[in-house]
Amino acid sequence: MTDREFSVTDNQWITLKDGTRLAARIWMPDGAEADPVPAVFEFLPYRKRDGTSPRDESTYPVFAAAGIAGVRVDIRGSGESDGVIDGEYTELELANACELIAWIAGQPWSNGSVGMMGISWGGFNCLQVAALRPPALKAIISIASTVDRYNDDIHYKNGCHLSAQLSWAATMLAYQSRAPDPALVGDRWKAMWLERLENEPFFMEEWLQHQRRDDFWKHGSISEDFSAVEVPALVIAGWADGYRNTPLKAVEGLGDKSKALIGPWVHKYPHFAWPKPRADFHGEAIAWWNRWLRREENGVENLPQVRAYILDGPKPAPRRDVDPGFWLAMETWQKPEMQCFYVEQFGSLMEGMPIPHAPEHLLYLKSPLDTGTASGEWFTLKPDAELAIDQRSDDAGSMTFQTAPLTEAQDYLGQPVLTISLRSEAELANLCARLVDIHPDGTATRVSFGVLNLAHRDGNEHPQPMTPGAPTHIRLMLDACGYRFGKGHRIRLSLSTSYWPMVLPPPIDVGLSLDIASLGLAMPKLGSHNVIEVKQPDNSDPLPKYKEHKPGATRRQVVRDMSANRTDYCIYEDTGLFEHPGTGLSTRQLRDEVWSISPDDPLSMRGTSVWTCDMQRPGWFVRTVATATIACTAADWLIAGSVVAFEGDAKIFEKTYEKVIPRDLM
The missing domain is CATH 3.40.50.1820 (Alpha/Beta hydrolase fold, catalytic domain)
Incomplete structure (x- = not known):
């Protein structure tokens, strides 16, 4: 045909x-x-x-x-x-x-x-x-x-409150504040643009109210x-x-x-x-x-x-x-059979079920609040440091349990589940669980993770604070994965009370006492299946090529200032300036985002995301700068934003947002 x-x-x-x-x-x-x-x-x-x-x-x-x-x-x-x-x-x-x-x-x-x-x-x-x-x-x-x-x-x-919420609020502020193209809408472009600038919502405010x-x-x-x-x-x-x-x-x-x-x-x-x-x-x-x-x-x-x-x-x-x-x-998806693991008395992860009614074996866990810088981004657009990197740095701030080297490969497809009893001395705490593949050379690949605000342990619609000091049984479902742990590899379970900056911390940071005698890890075994081929695209480079005026750039850095007792997670993205060959329109977007925290102070947390968006043709140039920030007190989220717009060199619009929103069991 x-x-x-x-x-x-x-x-x-x-x-x-x-x-x-x-x-x-x-x-x-x-x-x-x-x-x-x-x-x-x-x-x-x-x-x-x-x-x-x-x-x-x-x-x-x-x-x-x-x-x-x-x-x-x-x-x-x-x-x-x-x-x-x-x-x-x-x-x-x-x-x-x-x-x-x-x-x-x-x-x-x-x-x-x-x-x-x-x-x-x-x-x-x-x-x-x-x-x-x-x-x-x-x-x-x-x-x-x-x-x-x-x-x-x-x-x-x-x-748990995801930092991506601020990142995306800034992104949407940037997208919605950009001008329409005069080549399509004519002389009304500026009136349309000013209407948007004046009336566009700051999405973060609505999201935090729920x-x-x-x-x-x-x-x-x-x-x-x-x-x-x-x-x-x-x-x-x-x-x-x-x-x-x-x-x-x-x-x-x-x-x-x-x-x-x-x-x-x-x-x-x-x-x-x-x-x-x-x-x-x-x-x-x-x-x-x-x-x-x-x-x-x-x-x-x-x-x-x-x-x-x-x-x-x-x-x-x-x-x-x-x-x-x-x-x-x-052919038909069936909920998988689960392979169960428990932690034996010396801390190894072993196949089998926890011993029923075993005496408590409490271990205390309080991760540094900057544990999680190897997590990558929740929302990934490139296969670089946006993905989770080697997990050994995060494992240093975590409690870990692992198997002996596997004698044969183990295949899984579905959502792993962690069950454990724990005690908290505060009403609020977060728990993060990561499933990690330990290669024979020690490299640690994150396979799956899950996080839980313990006030949401029984559901997200009607959370309840923890009872300080009381034993509480929780069930944490990790994200779905399809993964083979190879022969000679180890399966590691890593637990932490922080996963920053992906997850923002609760206002209290007292740590958790985990009953490892109760710990159970259920892994979704790969069921009946056929190995198949999935056709790859005939065209290995399908995206059109636009005219490059300035190249793009990407940077991700973790800066630990030991004198100031502060960790900064820094993201810089520059799309470069590219011209569409059919429309003559050139565009460029810059994202400059910084998350900061003191490893021992959850109220020091702060995030700032700045987007600069340019559009131009010969004789026409517009720019918007959109900024969104979040900080906190023990009782409130503190959010702010601004949009500044330029036509040529002249600033033609400026608007600021500022809101205090009570924290709700977070």
């Missing part, structure tokens, strides 16, 4: 019922009005003109050549769309998405069947829109997303009612990303409607993600769309329910280009 010719409309206005005009970029197969085609819709706040254009241009032309239209729309207040964004996955956003799906289905070139897809925000909202059941939506592909907005996103994790799993987080969490999603869902994620739990949770909740694909990847589309091996996302997606949007009998519904890449002892490195391992398929 020869590729179909197609055209691209760089900007099409779609007017909603309330009069708001949203901006769309459309890839249209030739002859579609005579021979209507299905369409794939993506709805994001990340700016089709300059933000997501490289990945859009790697995928939608391929879809269009296969006879599938692509409709990429900016959410209101983003890119060239009218208005101001009102939050994350709001009722208005989802209602607009349903209206857009109806608009697409009603076009003369449409066959009436629409698919929705996306990664991250777009992966979230396609699941959420599917739960609303718009009639024309027939299938979705959700990448790096979540079914549980409270526990599997960048905000909170089992009641520190428990309340209705705010239940909204948009399809785990509240999986049955609401009735269309087929292909759910994709990578082990190197923070959204690694979602594919298995989706197949457990959605059943036969869902297929899972899990690779070794960071937070990117599988056809250009790292670490390799990649997957032929275009081929996977086109077959999916043809089956559900065209009713082509191609057998996609018979795909194994789970396909996963099992990592085979990758070593942490400055850059992970390829992770060793193998692909497998499980």
